[in-house]
Amino acid sequence: MVNETEALPCEGGCGLYGTRVNNNLCSLCYKKSVLQHSPALRFEPETEQSQCCPPTNSPAVEEEPVKKRRCGICKRKVGMLGFKCRCGHMFCGSHRYPEEHSCPFDYKQSGRLALATQLPLIRADKLQRF
Template sequence: MIHANETEALPCAGGCGLFGTRRNNNLCSLCYKKSVLEQLATLKLESKPEPSTVPTRSPTVAVQEPVRKQRCETCHRKLGVTGFSCRCGHMFCGPHRYPEEHSCPFDYKQSGRLALAKQLPLTRADKLHTPSVSN
């Protein structure tokens, strides 16, 4: 149950000029997020504690990495939904999607030969022995 005191808008304790809540330690959402990230960074830097000193309950905070925009490997244009992935493992825009346009190092001939070798097994017939004709 949320009390009225918990949702009361107070000036941010971080001094940014925004309003914070008691639920966020009197911090605004931006300063609270920064403080949580700093706490996570200090936890990562600390060495692992011994198993006997590990607290039984630790608060879990979901922190997501910022999503990096996909860019064309040739012209560095933002791709969005229209990016094309090549067999060489890179993403390209429409004009650079063809292997000739981005100097693709992938060997298409060899991959085609291997695919055909798997699909079409080698079939050899036994040698035919013709009976010798004697007159």
């Protein structure tokens, strides 16, 4: 008994191998022959739109370009390991410190405000004079 999936030279003459299941044709030649013999399998887009559903005019979706993460000083790609400073910029490992990139953020004032909000104000009661 001959195996149905045995590889035989394609009868289409393309140089590939076909099988008995596909009439001794390779997959490419078999697809061409099926499309030639049955036009119902061909894809033809419809030109008329359906009457039941009105066409929807959706606005074109614009893709935002991907912004590459780079150091604010040396423009080196930082990828996932970039350091975001309080001034709002991204920096590499060598420029991450405020002294290295001349950071305009006022750390002293920020610290004072944090202490003022976190620590309660303690006042002693007034002493009454007799």
